[in-house]
Every structure is written in structure tokens, then in C-alpha cells.
Amino acid sequence: MKLSGGDLLMRALRDEGVKFIFGYPGGAALHIYDSIFKQKACEHILVRHEQGATHAADGYSRATGKPGVALVTSGPGATNAITGLATAYMDSIPLVVISGQVQSHLIGTDSFQETDMIGISRPIVKHSFIVQNTQDIPRIVQEAFHIATTGRPGPVVIDIPKDKTDPSKLYEYKRAKEISLRSYQPRVLPHPGQIKKASKKILSAERPVIYAGGGVILGNAHKELISLNKLLKAPVTNTLMGLGAYPAKDKYFMGMLGMHGTYQANMAMHNADVIIAIGARFDDRITNTPSMFAPNAKIVHIDVDPASISKIINADIPIVGQVKESLLALIKEIKRSKIKIDSEALDNWNIQISQWREQHGLDHDLYLSKIKSSMIAPQVVVQELYHATQGNAFVTSDVGQHQMFVAQYYHFNKPRRWINSGGLGTMGFGLPAAMGVKLAFPKQEVVCVTGEGSIQMCIQELSTCLQYNLPIKIININNEALGMVRQWQDMNYGGRHSASTYSDSLPDFVKLAQSYGHVGMKVTKQSQLKNTLEKAFAMKDRLVFIDVYVDPNEHVYPMLVAPNGSMKDMWIKKNTKA
């Protein structure tokens, strides 16, 4: 049977196993929309803004490990998808974003709703395709999924001129058995010589640290990471993107590192003699001043992307390879070599870390000591949420103080449960991402922890949640300010709150949620917090928006001292350096 371009596209998406397409129609995409109407394999989720479509596809991908798919029209539809593409690109999330384009003969003529999508998205995609021949659509879709999901994953754009989906032009559907591109060989196995060197270096360490990032989650290598540390007994820290890659409850876990990392994690990094970086990229929010980074450490760096190695911090032992295969090889080599870890040195090192934790570690029992306080501490909201969900929820987040509080206080024991925009730091990510997660896991608790600033950037998606019956729980940590901005203004700009407050003009979020057909709850007192959360989580089939007014003067600590600081230089509370 011969198919139109639109039908070829849908058939190809079905064959990739696509369950959901997040999208928004418009002129250049209408042929495709007609093809969507005629099939059943993929459910289309109509968002309320194309940014929401990309973030929802992204959230779906982060939670499931499968690629997310979004569909937008040309021009404004395409440009609205840009923030979501950049968000996915920075965090290496596999997305396939399909954009309608004006008809081929109109390209380059400034025609209605024409935008050079390939051009504007170029620096923020792993690859992009423009369809020139309709019969290529199945192959292009296959290649797009292959590229998006292999090697270091990332978003791929397919731009389809409207005439290439013309319903009157029909073609044979052909699907290749296998995709092979001469210019792209993503599968890299670690070099055995490097594995040997690394194993030797690691086993001789007295003060090792495992610094594991999002690559462990993307590479589905958390089990291997745990197995490795059964042998090494080294303290472990996760990046913001890596939370959940190593179980937070494990005794070797030190919490997150970096800008708002724990005191013990940052001190351990600074004082380490060997740092084992796994699927992490020495981002500037981690290293602080690179020239002052971990002065005595030898660096073993495992990453699938050679360009991540020695980009910021020189690696003494680079290992280019998929994280999982590399860890397996390392484990095998460690077992084979029969070299013993230096248990005495490691005991001392772990004692040292416990001391740091006692000195300035996070107080995970704050909710007990603050029980009588009048104002609600935002940290306590996260702790109560953790207990209310037994640590089992999928938690999405936006960007700001609330995001850091979740990263610090919600203990993630499993990968793919913590879903946030780490690299780009995109406000507006949380709610649409939660929609993607909820669609993938309808029976699981999905919570979006947001701020009153961030939530207003994609608030329109509350309408989508009603249409598709997505009973997400939204916890709005309401400090009546762009809290993280204000924190910087407090610390670096003499407390001049330039354009960071708006307390007189905030919406009534309870009514807002209600007008979208959901349940709204407001919490202003510590004494109401626990009960309200319990009540909200008991409403299994309703979206509940919980607006929690918190102490607006809270800051996130620890915080690395910058500029000209190292990882050991931290503010640990207001006006106090460690």
C-alpha cells in the first residue's frame, strides 16, 4: 500500500515504538495532523504552548529512557520549540522534534510563517534533517531516532516542508533493517590499557571520590556504579543531573556537589587524591575556579563523549566509552588484578568525611526542630514532601531556590526520579515535564516542585492536564519573589532587589487552579503543612495545586564562594564562610 508523506511519518513513528506525540497544530503541519487523526498507535497530546510540548517530551524521556517526540508547525511554532530543544541539548536528552515547514518552493521567500528552523536550531541540536524527498521520510525518521538515542544522546530536528506531506502524493513505505551511517559510529568501547591504568590508580588511592553525573543515568549504568563501589568503598557524590544514579540512602553517599553541594561533598572533592569522574563534565557550577580545582587529585574520567574529557579539567587517565561498558570493564579488571584497596586509609578518609558532615552538613531533621515555627522554611516543605511520598515520587522541578532545596533534601534512591533542567536552567520546565512523566507512569506519584516565578512561565499547561486527566501534584514554594535572583542581590548587590519581587501582583493560585478545573490548596502556617500534603496526596485522581507560603528570607546554603574560590570555599550560612 502506498502512503502520503504524513502517513509515512506516522507509520515510521509507530515502528519506532512512539506512544505519545506532544504537539500543537498549524498550517504547515496540517497534513500531518490529518494523518494523526487517521491512526491509533500514537496518542497526540495537545499542549497549550510549543515550549510545553518540548518539555513534556523531554520529561517523558528522562523518566522512561525512551526518546520523546514533539510536533510543531512552522514559524512561531518552531521558534516556540527552541527553549525546549536547548534544554534537552544541554542535558543530553534524546528528543525528536518534528517541525512543519512552508512549501519547498516558498522557502527563502519570506513567506507566511517561514522560519529557517534548521538554521536557528543548529547550535542546540545533535543533528537536524530537512526532508527533500517524501520517500525519504521513513529513513530520516529511523536515522533521527538512531542519532538521538545513541552515543551521547541529544535532540534531533526533522523539518518537513508542507508539500512533502501532500495527501495526494503516495509512496511505498520502506524500513531499513539496520541503520549505519559512515559518518557516525557511536559505539565506543573503553580501551583495555586505560582501564588497567585506571584500576591501578584507583586501587592505590587513599582519598578517592566518585563523582558521578547524568551520564550514569543516561547510560543506564547505576547498577554498575553500585557494584563498583561495593569493591571500592569510596565516598560518592552526584551532580545535580546525577541525583539518583547512586542511592542517597547508601552510607557512602555524600549528597550533591558543586555550587549548592553539601559541605562534605565539596570538601572531599577538594581534598581528594583520586577523583573518578563518571558521566560528568566538570561544569563551571561544579569546579568553581578551574585552576584551583582539587589541587592534589589525579583525575580518572569516563565519558562517552571524548569532547567532554579534558575540556575544563585535564584528565590524567581518560577513558572514552559507554559508561556501562566502561564500569563493567573496570570492575572486571579490579577483580582480576587482586590488588587490595587501602582499607585503613579509606577508613580514615570516610571518618574525615563524617566529621565534615557533622560540622556543616545539611540538617535532614529540620522538619522536627521547626515544627513550632511560625514561618514555613522551604527546606521543611521538601522534607515533608519526602516523607509524604516515602521518597518514591517522580519529582520534577523548575529553576531557583526551590530546585536546589529539592536536590539537597529529597533523597533520590533510584535513577530517573529527579527530573530537572540542570544545564540550561529553564524556568517553566517543571509542569510540562511532569505531564510527560505522568503519561508514562500514570499509576505513580508525580510531583512538580516549583516556585511562583517559574510556574507562571508555563502555567497554561494546567489546561492540558485537565484535558488528559493528569493528576499531578504541584507544590508551589511561594516566597513571593524570584528567590534565587534575590539571594544573589542580597549577597552581591547590597540587598538591592532590582526586578525580583512582585508580592502585590501575584495571582491567587488557589483560584487559578480552580478555574482550570483543578483543586487548589493554600498553606501559610507550618502547622497546616503536613495535613495539607496528606489531604492532597489522598486525592488520587485530581491535580492538586498546593500553594505554600514560605519564609521569603531564606537562602540556599552551602554556596561556593565566587569568583576566585575553590571547592573548599563555601558560604555555609548568611554572612558566614566555613
Next chain:
Amino acid sequence: MKRIISILIENKPGALARVVGLFHQRGYNIETLNVGPVFDGSYSRMTVTTRGSENDVEQITKQINKIIDVIKVADLTEGDHHEYEFIMVKFKQSAKIQKILKGLNGKIHEKEKDAIVMSAWGSSSDIEVAIRAIGKANLLEIARSGSIGLHEGEKVLKI
């Protein structure tokens, strides 16, 4: 330090822009750029010259390698290599310019009363020296091919 980077890239729409864009995106400069299809025409060979430390160039070549359309990349400056550049010059009657270009494998293509067109080729450092020596007087137009180069000996960049 000057670097000569050779790239084999799929001859597909937009492929060149990905390489050029990457230099800008990552904060590196392109000094000269040459590109043209080779062998069966399904792919092109690009030569880019840039300046940077060893670390810079390592980062550039790694990033270029990540471009999906890029098949192979080599930093020719890492080892022994041949490198030449071709120029075309239009000038008013000038014995001086003629002499300089003659010294660089020069060839006269056109000799009118008001304008002479000559081509010349040589290593890019010789070309640089020549361009400086030519100066502005009597010079009408100049076009440069940008460097192209190959490895010395049996080493090849090929698919």
C-alpha cells in the same frame, strides 16, 4: 599557533554551515576556509586554518568530530605535511607586483592596458609575505583560495 585542520564531510545541504557555525559557537576563529567535493562527490574535503593552543585545537577537532555529517578530521599541523594557498591578483601595470608574483609560481592570465590579472601559489606564509610586499599601490583586487594541505608520505585522510 597556526593550525591546519582537514575535514571530510558529507556533501549534504547545511553540512558546511554546521562546521562554520561550530567555530563561532565555541569561540574560535576561522582564518581561511576552503571546501570542495572530492572522489565520487558524495563528500567534500574542507580545510580550515585557525589559531590556538594545543588544547584549543584538540577541543576544536573533537567538537568537529561530533558533527554527525563529519566523516573524518585531522590536524595536519600535528605532523609533517604539505600546505599551499592559491591567489589571484588584479593590478595596474606594476613591475614590482609582477616580480613578486613571478617569484611565487606566478602566471599571467590577462594583460590589458589598465589591468593585469595574475595567479600565484605558495605556502601560506610565502603568500602572506607577498601580500604585504605588494602593498596597496596599484593593487585593484585580490582573492585567496585559503590553505589546502595533505599529510606527507603515505599517511592519508580518506574514507
